[in-house]
């Protein structure tokens with residue numbers, strides 16, 4: 001599988017809580033595909049770093065809707081990413097199903113969207129410590145049939161194996 005294009009490619013990473021989305025984005029980033037870091041009005045937590053988990057900003061920093069590729073409200077806080085951030089040659093973006101649908105509908109010609117779904121069993125996810133709040137968030141997700149994704153990656157074995165699979169996918173996308 002090869003991606004050759006003059007228009008920017010966004011690799012969207014979708015999956016339930018604890019499936020390995022952040023892990024996947026980090027491995028791809030280490031191997032040459034940067035990730036879009038979204039903006040949020042949520043206060044930064046002690047263990048977080050500005051620009052790593054999110055860019056922490058104020059509501060006044062919010063751009064016009066037309067400059068955003070994704071926008072969501074979670075609790076009383078807002079999250080978004082901008083068109084400008086997606087204009088790199090190729091990047092990843094961790095997103096939910098609703099965001100993916102929006103992106104595809106709103107920008108059918110501006111980007112090539114390569115959608116990835118991470119499949120990981122609920123038992124494995126619970127064993128890795130996903131909490132109640134993250135499980136409840138999953139109940140609000142809409143489902144997209146697996147055959148509508150460009151690529152489904154299974155994360156049911158060791159972390160090492162998952163990392164290897166992601167690395168291989170990254171290299172094949174960059175070829």
Ligand SMILES: Nc1ncnc2c1ncn2[C@@H]1O[C@H](COP(=O)(O)OP(=O)(O)OP(=O)(O)O)[C@@H](O)[C@H]1O
Nearest residue numbers: 016017018019020021022023128134157158159162
């Ligand atoms: N195959 C695996 N074996 C063991 N641990 C794993 C495996 N895959 C991921 N993990 C671990 O599971 C945890 C959750 O992974 P990660 O944060 O990447 O999930 P996520 O999909 O981004 O979750 P969320 O949507 O809730 O932020 C992390 O601690 C990660 O190291």
